[in-house]
Amino acid sequence: MQARIHRLVADRTQALAAVSHDLRSPIQRLRLRAGFLEDVEAQQAIDGDLDEMEGMIESTLAYLRGETESEEPRQADLAAILTTLVDDATDRGATATYAGPDRLPMRLRPVAIKRALANLVDNAVKHGDGARVALEENPGSVTVRVEDDGPGIPEAALETVFEPFQRLDASRHRGTGGTGLGLAIARQVVNAHGGSVALANRPGGGLVATVLLPRPHATGRDGAAVVGAGTLPPVTPPGERRA
Ligand SMILES: Nc1ncnc2c1ncn2[C@@H]1O[C@H](COP(=O)(O)OP(=O)(O)OP(=O)(O)O)[C@@H](O)[C@H]1O
Ligand SMILES: [Mg+2]
Known part of the structure; x- marks a missing residue:
């Protein structure tokens, strides 16, 4: 069976x-x-x-x-990825802001991660009328938050919208277009990085998407020893960014 x-x-x-x-x-x-x-x-x-x-x-x-699988992890700047996404959105006439460090080098699959985060920003713009993006460093991980002031999502649907081709009636009626794959792809990519992505309604209204990505610290100067590297190879210490 x-x-x-x-x-x-x-x-x-x-x-x-x-x-x-x-x-x-x-x-x-x-x-x-x-x-x-x-x-x-x-x-x-x-x-x-x-x-x-x-x-x-x-x-x-x-x-x-499952595009993620084919891309090699490498050192990239998560802050730069986010500011590019915010700039792209404002260039298209959307309201989007970024709050966080100017640089945050870490080991990831940049094309896939950019696509995942772009999907979240796109949702905030399309379904929520604007995106506030925030990046935060925590010990051993980073958090990306994408907030909007839109209608949010009924509590019962906060998980189901991650399923492929799932779109809420509200978005169908508004004719926002879309395939219903944005969140499924975002989760696929983030999970492949050993991270998580979840949605929640904000107390004051609007939705917040929270992405947690592991960011193992390099110990020694050679950056060889790492904690919780997950599926990704060891991180290069800050200052040793490769082009
Ligand atoms: N920020 C948000 N505010 C309100 N509803 C949302 C938000 N983000 C997603 N949704 C709801 O979840 C559904 C699924 O989102 P998802 O990104 O997977 O697909 P989509 O945006 O409809 O299409 P696609 O991303 O493939 O262009 C959306 O159709 C919408 O109903
Ligand atoms: Mg979408």
């Missing part, structure tokens, strides 16, 4: 991956055809829809690939 369930899930995953992948060509063709339209407004609207479809395909494929 268990083997059959496994096979079923594997088959469905493969089918979904194949469909997602094969949708790319017709989307490209539609984009070309839309280019010939004389109605510029319609052309732009179609382009916008196609962008959205491509985004959905991209995130579905990334999720199915």
